[in-house]
Amino acid sequence: xxxxxxxxxxxxxxxxxxxxxxxxxxxxxxxxxxxxxxxxxxxxxxxxxxxxxxxxxxxxxxxxxxxxxxxxxxxxxxxxxxxxxxxxxxxxxxxxxxxxxxxxxxxxxxxxxxxxxxxxxxxxxxxxxxxxxxxxxxxxxxxxxxxxxxxxxxxxxxxxxxxxxxxxxxxxxxxxxxxxxxxxxxxxxxxxxxxxxxxxxxxxxxxxxxxxxxxxxxxxxxxxxxxxxxxxxxxxxxxxxxxxxxxxxxxxxxxxxxxxxxxxx
Numbered sequence: 001x002x003x004x005x006x007x008x009x010x011x012x013x014x015x016x017x018x019x020x021x022x023x024x025x026x027x028x029x030x031x032x033x034x035x036x037x038x039x040x041x042x043x044x045x046x047x048x049x050x051x052x053x054x055x056x057x058x059x060x061x062x063x064x065x066x067x068x069x070x071x072x073x074x075x076x077x078x079x080x081x082x083x084x085x086x087x088x089x090x091x092x093x094x095x096x097x098x099x100x101x102x103x104x105x106x107x108x109x110x111x112x113x114x115x116x117x118x119x120x121x122x123x124x125x126x127x128x129x130x131x132x133x134x135x136x137x138x139x140x141x142x143x144x145x146x147x148x149x150x151x152x153x154x155x156x157x158x159x160x161x162x163x164x165x166x167x168x169x170x171x172x173x174x175x176x177x178x179x180x181x182x183x184x185x186x187x188x189x190x191x192x193x194x195x196x197x198x199x200x201x202x203x204x205x206x207x208x209x210x211x212x213x214x215x216x217x218x219x220x221x222x223x224x225x226x227x228x229x230x231x232x233x234x235x236x237x238x239x240x241x242x243x244x245x246x247x248x249x250x251x252x253x254x255x256x257x258x259x260x261x262x263x264x265x
Contacts, residue, residue, distance in 0.1 A: 018264045019256065020060040020235035021225070021249055022214065023242045025050060027066050027096075030080060032243065045243065048083045054242065055088040057249040060264060062088060063184070063237060065116065065143075066096030078106055085111025093141055095184075099127075101134055108135070116184055118143040119157040122164055122171075125178060132179030141214075142175045143184040144168055146201060153201055160188050169204060176211050183209070184237065187217035192240060194220025197228045206232025222247060222255045229261050 025032045025047050032045050051062055064084060066077055081094050094107050095116025104115050115135075121128050121142050132140045145160050146153040146168045153168035172183055185205060187198035197218045206213045212234035219225055219238035228236045241247040253263045 018060075018262045019229045019233075020214075021058075021252060021256075021263070022061045022063055022093075022235050022237040023050075023054045023059050023249070024063045024065065024216065024237045024239045025084075026239060027064060027077070027080065030077070047080055048087055050243065051084045051092075052087045054249065055090055058253060058265070059090060059249055060235070061091040061093060063093045063095070063116065064112075066094075078110055081107060081112055082110035093184075095141070095143055101131060104131055104135060104139075108139070114139050114141050114181070116141040116143045118145065121175070122155065122157050122166065125174065128175060128178035128180055132181070137179050137181040137211075140179065140181050141184050142180040142182075143186065144172060144175075145186050145188055146198070147188040148198075148201075153198075156188060168201065169208065172205050172209060176209050180211060182212040182214060182234070184214045184216055186237075190218030191216075193218055194224075194240065196220065196224040197233070197236075199227055199231045202228060202233050203231040206234075222252050225252065226256060226259055226261060229256070 027047050032047050032050050054062055064081060085092055091113040092111065093114040093116050094112045095118065098104060098115055098117050099120045107115055117127065128140065128142060145156040147156055155164045155166040155168055155171050156162060157164055175183060185202060187201065190196065190198050195218060197215045202213065202215045213232065214235040214237050215228040215233035216237040219236065219241055225236045242249065253265055256263045257265065
């Protein structure tokens, strides 16, 4: 049996609709990295140590993305995921290179709580139906990497390398119908720039969906995270500001609470 963390997966929807703060660990070659617009990666530390720090600092969840797995056509680093899972007591979402139900089972077995699929969901949309039916919608996160093209946004896959030409908002509606429990929406235009999330896209997506939307890409200040929540995001994911200690998670939560945003302290 895989490690259980009780009903923690359900808490975001049941505890006064509290907004979630989620640090993201983009992992490549066994190290946490962070870039700008998906390129120019800089080292940000050991995944296990970084995850432990966020667990202690009060993060609501942690997202672990093996960002090269799909491009390199390999499975997610199971051993690294297991080491991270053993050190934290908050929900852990893992993505990168997930292509089969067996991949999901192996990740759950070593302590992961939710899995994130992106490229394979586009290439085989029925995989969303199959995985949500087999493991439950609450376990399935569909990640959408978006880039603006004129007045709309396109879905990108393979670590942001391939433009599918698919409209982001239409894809998000299909993802919901197929059984995904939530969507991780990353703006490639805003990623690492620290000028704020793509608020327009976040607001549009949140308004047409019934499942939670996690805003990702662009956080540079506490105010940016507040804006994401005020524009429909159920959770805010960030990396740089947490990795390089520009923002402390508990300071952020206290700020959000003072601004009337419901959070768990």
